[in-house]
Structures are given as structure tokens and as C-alpha cells.
Amino acid sequence: MASYPAGFKYSKDHEWIEIAGDHGKVGITDYAQQQLGDVVYVDLPEVGAKLKQGQSFGTIESVKAVSELYSPVSGEVTEVNTALKDKPETVNKDPHGSWMVAIKLTSPGEAGALLDATQYQDLVK
Amino acid sequence: MEQATEAPLKKTPLNARHRASGAKMVPFGGWDMPVEYSGLSNEHAAVRARAGLFDVSHMGEIEIAGTDALAAVQRISSNDASKLAVGQAQYSGLLTPQGTFVDDLLVYRLGPAHFLLVVNAGNIPKDYAWIAEQIKPVGDAVAVDASSRYALLAIQGPEALNVLQPLTGVDLSSIKYYWFAHGEVANVRATVSRTGYTGEDGFEIFVPPQSADKVWLALLESGQAADVIPCGLGARDTLRLEAGMRLHGNDIDETTTAIEADLNWIVGWKKDDFVGAAALREQKASGATRKIVGFEMLDRGIARHGYDAYIGDAKAGLVTSGTQTPFLKKAIGMAYLPLEHTAAGSEFDVDIRGRRTRARVVTMPFYKRAK
Numbered sequence: 102m103a104s105y106p107a108g109f110k111y112s113k114d115h116e117w118i119e120i121a122g123d124h125g126k127v128g129i130t131d132y133a134q135q136q137l138g139d140v141v142y143v144d145l146p147e148v149g150a151k152l153k154q155g156q157s158f159g160t161i162e163s164v165k166a167v168s169e170l171y172s173p174v175s176g177e178v179t180e181v182n183t184a185l186k187d188k189p190e191t192v193n194k195d196p197h198g199s200w201m202v203a204i205k206l207t208s209p210g211e212a213g214a215l216l217d218a219t220q221y222q223d224l225v226k
Numbered sequence: 227m228e229q230a231t232e233a234p235l236k237k238t239p240l241n242a243r244h245r246a247s248g249a250k251m252v253p254f255g256g257w258d259m260p261v262e263y264s265g266l267s268n269e270h271a272a273v274r275a276r277a278g279l280f281d282v283s284h285m286g287e288i289e290i291a292g293t294d295a296l297a298a299v300q301r302i303s304s305n306d307a308s309k310l311a312v313g314q315a316q317y318s319g320l321l322t323p324q325g326t327f328v329d330d331l332l333v334y335r336l337g338p339a340h341f342l343l344v345v346n347a348g349n350i351p352k353d354y355a356w357i358a359e360q361i362k363p364v365g366d367a368v369a370v371d372a373s374s375r376y377a378l379l380a381i382q383g384p385e386a387l388n389v390l391q392p393l394t395g396v397d398l399s400s401i402k403y404y405w406f407a408h409g410e411v412a413n414v415r416a417t418v419s420r421t422g423y424t425g426e427d428g429f430e431i432f433v434p435p436q437s438a439d440k441v442w443l444a445l446l447e448s449g450q451a452a453d454v455i456p457c458g459l460g461a462r463d464t465l466r467l468e469a470g471m472r473l474h475g476n477d478i479d480e481t482t483t484a485i486e487a488d489l490n491w492i493v494g495w496k497k498d499d500f501v502g503a504a505a506l507r508e509q510k511a512s513g514a515t516r517k518i519v520g521f522e523m524l525d526r527g528i529a530r531h532g533y534d535a536y537i538g539d540a541k542a543g544l545v546t547s548g549t550q551t552p553f554l555k556k557a558i559g560m561a562y563l564p565l566e567h568t569a570a571g572s573e574f575d576v577d578i579r580g581r582r583t584r585a586r587v588v589t590m591p592f593y594k595r596a597k
Contacts, residue, residue, distance in 0.1 A: 138250075138460065139267040141550035142528055160529055160579070164266050164549055165460055167579075186526075 105130065106197055110212055111221035112173040114155075117197060123209055125174060126200035126225070129161065129192065132225040137163040140192040143185045145170075146202055150178040154211050158202060174211050176204035238283035239377045239438040244491065247456065254459055255348030257284040261307070262458040267552035269461035272591075273424050274553050275405035277582075278457035279381030279445050282423075282430070283438060286350035286373040288343040288357060296365035300503055302360045303333055304484055306494030310335040315404050315421060319491050320345070320353060321502030325483040325509060329353050330474050332421065334406060344378075346474050360501055381445055381454075382428030384595075389449040390429055391439075394418065396431070412444035423462060425469025425593055446562040467558065468551050470520060470591030473538040476531050477518060477546040477560050485514045486562065516543065517568045520590035523557035527583040529576040535561050536582065545576055551592070558592050559585075 109117040115133035118125040132138065144161040145167045152158050152172040158168040180203035185191065205213070216224065235258035244251065249260035260281065263269060265350045272278045290298050299307045305318035312335050320328040320343075320399040329349045343417050345353045381390055387398050396409035396418055406419035414437040422428040433441050446454065463473070472478045478487045480593040484506060485493075493506055523529060528550050535543035548559030567574060570589045 139265055139552065140264060141552075142526070144527075149368075162550070164464060164552060165261070167530065 105218040105222055107218045109197070109218065110173065110215035111218070111224075112215055113224065114171040114173075115225075117172060118173045118204075118215070119200070120206070120209075120212055123206045124179070124203060125176070125206055125212075126203050127158075127173060128200045129170065129223075130195055130221070131196045132163045133168075134193050134196040137161065139164050140189045143192065143201065145183075145185070145191045145202065146178050148178055148181055152176055152178065152204065154208070157213050161189075165183045170201065172204065173215055175208045176206040178184070179205050184189060187196045191196070200218060227233075236284070238281055240281045240283060240442055243442060244406040245279065249456070249458060252459075255284060256344065258429040259284060259345055260456075261460045261525065263456045266458070266460040266464065269455060269457035270464050271575040272453070272455050273383045273426055273457060273465055274460065275383070276380055276452050276590055277389055277454045278424075279429070279437075279442065279449065279454060279462065280382065280457050280462055281377075281442070282462075283377040283435070284347035285378050286345040286347060286353065286371070287376045288345060288350075288354055289336075289341065289370045289372045290343065290361070290367055291370075292339045292365075292367035293339055294365040294367040295341055297362045298361040298369070299333060299341050299343075300494075300497055300500060301364055302357050303331070304494060304500060304502060304506075305333065305492045306497045306499065307333055307335070312337055313405055313407065315406060315419060316492075319478075319484050319489065320356065320501075321484065321500075321506075322480055323501055323504035323505060325485070325502040326480045327474060327478040327482060327484070327487070328356050328480065329479060330472065334419070342372075348475065356496040374435070376432050377435045379431045379433065379438065379441060379445065380422055380424075380428060381431070381449075382422045382424040383426045383454075385449070385452040385454065386428040388424070389445060389452060389454055390418070390431075392448055393444055412441050414441050416441070423471060424465040425470075425591060426465075426472070426595055440588035464549055464551055464553075467547050467549060467560070468553060468591065472518075472560075473547060482518075482562070483507050483509055483514065484517055486518065488518050495527050499576060514565060516562050516564055518546070518560055518594070519561055519568045519587045521559055521561055521574075521585045521593060522588050522592075523576070524573070524584040524586050524587040525578070527578045527581065528557045528558045529561070529578060529583070529585060534577045535563060535585075536577060537564065537567055542574065554592060560590075561585075563587070
């Protein structure tokens with residue numbers, strides 16, 4: 102059974118966000134990487150991209166399929182984890198350590214609607 | 227692939243085994259099938275380095291028998307079945323009068339007047355109806371859908387022979403590529419064929435459905451020392467693509483002819499009339515305007531089935547298969563392109579979700595095993 106960090110918030114689209122102040126780092130959950138299978142490609146936005154909650158900010162591909170990445174919050178991309186370009190398989194090995202983008206939240210209140218670890222675990226049970 | 231109907235999924239005799247073993251199951255061609263066991267890349271690598279075991283019992287088996295069975299097969303199958311000795315098999319096409327693919331298949335000659343056709347799972351009813359209709363004028367030949375009488379296991383990879391040999395009295399080293407023999411495997415009546423869909427040496431084993439689980443477990447046990455693992459359809463697809471093998475429904479279908487699919491070698495040009503012959507002879511004479519090619523991506527990105535190919539600003543073709551291969555570690559695929567752009571080395575663009583991405587034509591297969 103995967104463990105979902107208690108300090109993260111989770112979206113129903115299977116992204117997690119670790120929020121500190123008005124910044125958050127976003128990745129996909131262990132459940133999402135299991136569903137995808139072996140990740141071979143991650144396509145991420147540029148620094149400065151403006152995102153709306155629920156909007157696609159990139160794509161992730163496994164050998165079999167392509168999936169959209171959805172932003173759990175609105176904000177501006179301040180940092181992109183470019184290491185994933187060359188080592189996309191880290192998403193499978195360490196999904197909750199593989200952040201994809203860092204976002205400066207424009208509406209921090211949105212995070213309140215996200216799931217906590219217990220709620221998310223119930224969702225994917 | 228999308229499910230065409232809401233009908234309940236069919237199950238192979240190994241369905242319970244797959245579920246109990248924790249395989250990830252998906253609908254495929256109307257069947258509930260394992261897409262992966264331990265992970266697609268891991269399974270793909272195992273087949274290239276050691277061996278993998280596949281359940282391909284969803285494949286269909288249609289038998290044709292009767293004194294005119296050869297004539298019947300010659301009529302519906304594009305390849306020349308008269309070249310087959312008893313005990314030999316060949317790859318072939320089941321073609322429309324336009325020379326396009328109803329399906330692709332393997333034709334096994336079980337006896338002088340008895341043939342076994344192995345067809346794709348999703349096409350069994352369509353193929354059977356087509357064959358039954360087309361052979362009506364032939365005389366003494368009858369087609370039977372015998373799919374429910376066979377389970378089919380595939381052991382594929384360089385260790386396949388060593389894993390299978392201890393379980394059978396059949397001398398496997400004496401079976402040549404695309405030949406088969408009857409015997410027993412794990413004390414179960416079996417037909418052992420030196421064929422596969424992975425680009426590796428290996429065997430496909432036909433057994434009665436009620437004994438499939440016994441043979442499956444025996445093969446895994448025999449393969450334990452060599453670390454043979456069960457594999458799903460995901461690895462089967464990436465393995466066949468690396469080997470340059472066409473997939474019906476992706477690379478060939480009722481819109482593509484055998485010539486366009488670059489499968490002239492499965493057309494019996496010298497034999498008498500067969501369904502599709504006239505159209506193919508005409509296209510051969512006039513020249514096809516497009517052809518399938520293998521390609522690899524030059525820019526980062528993975529081209530996939532259904533993506534458009536561009537020459538300059540003009541939409542010029544279609545990607546029919548594409549993936550990031552776990553073994554060659556690059557993005558490869560197959561596409562139909564205008565004939566003048568099919569030479570190895572010529573470049574084109576693929577529209578990957580709105581982004582033009584450079585690709586280059588390469589010679590297939592992408593992967594060829596060392597002899």
C-alpha cells in the first residue's frame with residue numbers, strides 16, 4: 102500500500118501539491134504513476150506560464166499512452182524540474198519526490214477544496 | 227482500442243491466473259487481457275535478454291478441411307499455400323477484392339487437406355463469416371471456427387528453447403523457423419510452433435483450454451532458473467513494433483493494400499486467382515502512390531497511432547504505430563507516406579498534439595536479433 106504524505110494536498114485528477122506559504126510544488130501521485138506504467142516522457146511548461154486551477158500544464162507519456170497534467174491550483178510557474186526531461190522514470194520510482202513545477206499561487210484559497218491524504222487514499226482505494 | 231460494443235468481455239482459460247498473479251487487466255479486442263505483469267519495460271527487456279511467457283489464447287483459430295481445402299485456402303489467403311509442406315506455416319493476408327486487409331493471419335498446414343488459420347482476436351466472427359462466404363464456390367471444403375478448442379501460449383526469447391525442452395519429448399532444435407510439430411508439453415497434448423510476434427526465437431504452443439493453466443505453470447517453473455517472467459500485451463506490442471511487424475487495426479486494415487503495407491512477399495503473385503489478386507496486379511503495374519515506412523523521431527516527442535504526417539506544410543500521411551521503445555530507447559513508429567518520400571533518410575514532420583516534430587525514415591526492422 103502506497104503512503105501518501107500527510108503534508109500534501111491532492112486533486113481528483115491525481116496530482117499532489119506541497120504548499121509552503123504562497124508557493125507550491127506539484128507532481129503526480131503514486132496511484133497515477135501506477136496507472137500510467139513506465140513513464141518515458143514528460144513535457145512541462147516554461148517558467149512564467151500562467152495556470153488556472155484544473156487547466157493542463159503539460160503532458161506525461163508512458164510507453165502505452167499520453168496523459169494531461171492538470172494544475173491543482175491557479176498561479177504562475179516559477180520553476181520547472183528539468184531533470185525529469187532526461188530521467189522521466191524517476192516519476193515511477195519516487196512519484197511523491199518528483200515535483201514537476203513550482204507555482205506561485207494567485208488564489209491560495211483554492212487549496213482548501215483539495216483533498217487531504219486520507220480523503221485521497223479513500224478515492225483511489 | 228475502443229470497445230465497439232457493450233458485450234461482456236471474453237476470458238481466456240488463464241484469466242483467473244492473470245488476476246490472481248496481480249496482472250493489470252484491460253479490454254482488448256473484446257477480451258479481458260493482461261496488459262502488464264511486472265511492468266512493460268521490464269517484460270520487454272526480459273524477452274530480449276532471456277525469455278517471457280505470453281497468454282495469446284484470445285487469438286482465433288479457424289480450420290479448413292475437405293478434399294478441396296488447399297483450393298479454398300488459396301482463394302482466401304494471399305500467400306501461396308501450395309508451397310507449404312505438412313508441418314509448415316506461413317504469414318499471409320486475408321484480403322478484400324480491393325487487395326486491402328480483412329485481417330492478417332498465419333496459415334498452418336496440418337495435413338494435405340487440412341489447414342489451421344490463426345487470426346486476430348477482435349476479428350474472429352468477421353473473418354469466419356468472410357471465409358465461409360468466399361469458399362462457397364470452391365467445392366469440398368468447409369471452414370470451422372475452432373477458437374474455443376485452443377488455448378495458445380507463447381514462450382519468446384533466447385532462452386525459450388532451453389525452458390521448453392525439458393517439458394517435451396519433441397526435439398525442439400529440429401523444428402525450423404515457421405515449422406511446427408505435434409507432441410506433449412507438460413504431459414498435455416500440444417502443437418508446438420516455432421513462431422512468434424517479438425522478433426526473438428521462440429515457440430507458440432497450442433493446448434486444450436482445460437490444460438492451459440497446467441502448461442503455463444510448468445513453463446514458469448521450468449523458466450525459474452533463467453528468470454523467465456509472465457508478460458502482457460503491452461510488451462507484446464512494443465516488441466513486435468521493434469521487430470517491424472504490422473499490427474492489424476493499426477498498420478494494416480481495409481484501407482491499406484498489401485503493396486502499400488510493403489508486404490509484397492506475402493502475395494502469391496504466381497498462383498491462380500485469389501480474392502484481391504486483380505486489384506493488387508493492377509496496383510503493381512500502375513505503381514502504388516504511398517507506402518508504409520519505419521521512422522525514428524529526431525526531435526523529442528513520441529508519435530502515436532493516428533497522428534498526421536506532414537511534408538512541409540502539407541498533410542501527407544498518417545502514423546499507424548508509435549512508441550518509445552524500452553529496448554532501443556528511442557521513439558520509433560510506422561507511417562504511410564507518399565512514395566517519393568519513403569527512401570531511408572528522408573525526413574518529415576509529425577503533428578504531436580499541435581507541435582510539428584521532426585522524424586526520419588529508417589529501414590525496418592528497428593531491431594534484428596543476432597543469429
